Amino acid sequence: MGVIALADFGSTYTKVRLVDEGGRLLARAEAPTSIGTDLMDGYGAALAIARDAVGGSVAIEHELAASSAGGGLRVAAVGLVGDLTAAAARQAALNAGARVETVVAGVLSEEQLDELQAARPEIVLFAGGTDGGQAELVLENARRLASRRIGANAVVACNADVAEAAAAFLRGAGTVVEVAANVMPELGRMEIEPAREAILRVFLEHVIGGKGLSASREFERMVKMPTPEAVLEATRLLSRGTPTQAGIGDVAVVDIGGATTDIHSDRTVGAVAPGIEDPLLPPPATLRTVEGDLGLRAGAAGALIADARWIEGESGEREPAIRQAVSIRGEDPAWIPGDEAGARLDGLLAVSCATHALTRHCGTMLLTRGKDGPPTLVRDGPDLREVERVFGTGGVFAHRDDGVSILERALARRPPRSLAPRNPQVRVDGSYVLAAAGLLSTHDPEAAMRLLRIELDLT
Numbered sequence: 001m002g003v004i005a006l007a008d009f010g011s012t013y014t015k016v017r018l019v020d021e022g023g024r025l026l027a028r029a030e031a032p033t034s035i036g037t038d039l040m041d042g043y044g045a046a047l048a049i050a051r052d053a054v055g056g057s058v059a060i061e062h063e064l065a066a067s068s069a070g071g072g073l074r075v076a077a078v079g080l081v082g083d084l085t086a087a088a089a090r091q092a093a094l095n096a097g098a099r100v101e102t103v104v105a106g107v108l109s110e111e112q113l114d115e116l117q118a119a120r121p122e123i124v125l126f127a128g129g130t131d132g133g134q135a136e137l138v139l140e141n142a143r144r145l146a147s148r149r150i151g152a153n154a155v156v157a158c159n160a161d162v163a164e165a166a167a168a169f170l171r172g173a174g175t176v177v178e179v180a181a182n183v184m185p186e187l188g189r190m191e192i193e194p195a196r197e198a199i200l201r202v203f204l205e206h207v208i209g210g211k212g213l214s215a216s217r218e219f220e221r222m223v224k225m226p227t228p229e230a231v232l233e234a235t236r237l238l239s240r241g242t243p244t245q246a247g248i249g250d251v252a253v254v255d256i257g258g259a260t261t262d263i264h265s266d267r268t269v270g271a272v273a274p275g276i277e278d279p280l281l282p283p284p285a286t287l288r289t290v291e292g293d294l295g296l297r298a299g300a301a302g303a304l305i306a307d308a309r310w311i312e313g314e315s316g317e318r319e320p321a322i323r324q325a326v327s328i329r330g331e332d333p334a335w336i337p338g339d340e341a342g343a344r345l346d347g348l349l350a351v352s353c354a355t356h357a358l359t360r361h362c363g364t365m366l367l368t369r370g371k372d373g374p375p376t377l378v379r380d381g382p383d384l385r386e387v388e389r390v391f392g393t394g395g396v397f398a399h400r401d402d403g404v405s406i407l408e409r410a411l412a413r414r415p416p417r418s419l420a421p422r423n424p425q426v427r428v429d430g431s432y433v434l435a436a437a438g439l440l441s442t443h444d445p446e447a448a449m450r451l452l453r454i455e456l457d458l459t
Helices: 039-053 085-095 110-119 135-148 163-172 193-211 217-222 227-240 300-315 319-331 340-361 403-412 434-440 445-455
Strands: 003-009 013-020 025-032 060-067 073-079 098-105 123-126 153-156 176-179 223-226 251-256 261-266 286-291 364-369 375-380 389-393 425-428
Touching: 003 039, 003 227, 003 434, 013 039, 013 434, 025 039, 025 445, 039 060, 039 217, 060 217, 060 227, 060 434, 073 085, 073 110, 073 193, 085 098, 085 123, 085 193, 085 286, 098 110, 110 135, 123 135, 123 193, 135 163, 153 163, 153 193, 163 176, 176 193, 193 217, 193 223, 217 223, 223 227, 223 434, 227 251, 227 261, 227 286, 227 389, 227 434, 227 445, 251 340, 261 340, 286 340, 300 319, 300 340, 319 340, 340 403, 389 403, 389 434, 403 425, 434 445
Parallel strands: 003 060, 060 223, 073 098, 073 123, 123 153, 153 176, 251 389, 389 425
Antiparallel strands: 003 013, 013 025, 251 261, 261 286, 364 375
16 A cells, blocks of 8 residues: 655644545644754654554655745735736735735835845746736836845746846846746736746745755655645645546635634636626636734734724633733744633634635625716625635644634624625534645645545545
8 A cells, every 4th residue: 555645844833644545544643843953853753653653664655745834935026006917926926825925016116126125035926017018117127126136036927028038137137037927918817827836836946945944855855835835726626626526616715823814715617796897807716815914823913903802702801811812822833722711712713813814815895886877886806605615724623623613603704795605514624634635636636635525524
């Protein structure tokens, strides 16, 4: 029996899942991520625990990994129009599993160049102009970016007519450049997949090995993608299936972490809404958003700011006591509640993270008043009202028994005009396998889909 080791190098813990080639989960384990020494130390400890669980002598035929250690992948996005090319570039970076450190738009000013330099991105995603449009402005931005030598790596996904010329400016400044198709080849049409794939290639070939996380060549060989990209791949796989296994249709995944809350969604068929206008830039079918102010540890203060009155009412505690409890969480990412009150507050924070992250990810129905015509309804963002399945993943869902209730409470709090899911089935990733399945899909999509069906109880 062939055994595959699937590792997730997290900022706090390294998770290992052992699966057979049929997609059956054999063992799971975790150990503290060994940032201070070598990441392979923590992996070795977690792997030993997992191997002991299946007899110790099992032979590992393949080792694959995703990583968000060392700050994950840091990307800065550059475009010409904030809610068009810059927004498309930002979405391409998010769908590649990146942390978007900053987004700038327009002809780059000295202040914006300072902002980019301060962000210290590992990759700059350079966009701007539809194909054939605003060529001089795009090239001027490339000149200005090159003059500052910002970023060791860049993906150029701008006006195709001048993309090679823009790349030449950046290469002349010593930047490693990959050219991809334009993220917005024509007004209102977003084509982010080529840029996403290019970001991933640059990450694997030029970024992950330079982080100094491991001296072992095995680490570079194992890592296939950033962890958020693995979760997005699993989301897409769940939704669309494989050539031999049908997908389950439109799906959303709520991934609550210590510092951020990510929402991943995939829509196979866009919602039909006669008489309702879509936004100027329709969202892509596969979508990831990141809320950097919502989390259970470093992001707990942001969750409290977003929902202080509700948390105080639900907990029965006074705000000073809640703030003290949240402060403890923010200071120690590995903190675990030791009593019922602490566990209850973690649950309330999780509901808040899911509530606000879903609201921000999904669109809103707006009523606009035309200058010379009647009022018009506009969908501002993705319409996920008909999504049938919502899944929760992350430590809070793997280590608690009330994960379904957390998601149900969050969904019940959707604002009146929100386009969030209305009445979905709710499941939790209790075995913490979504990232592992997304990783496995790079090796064997059929086995990855079977793993998801078994562990998410979709059979």
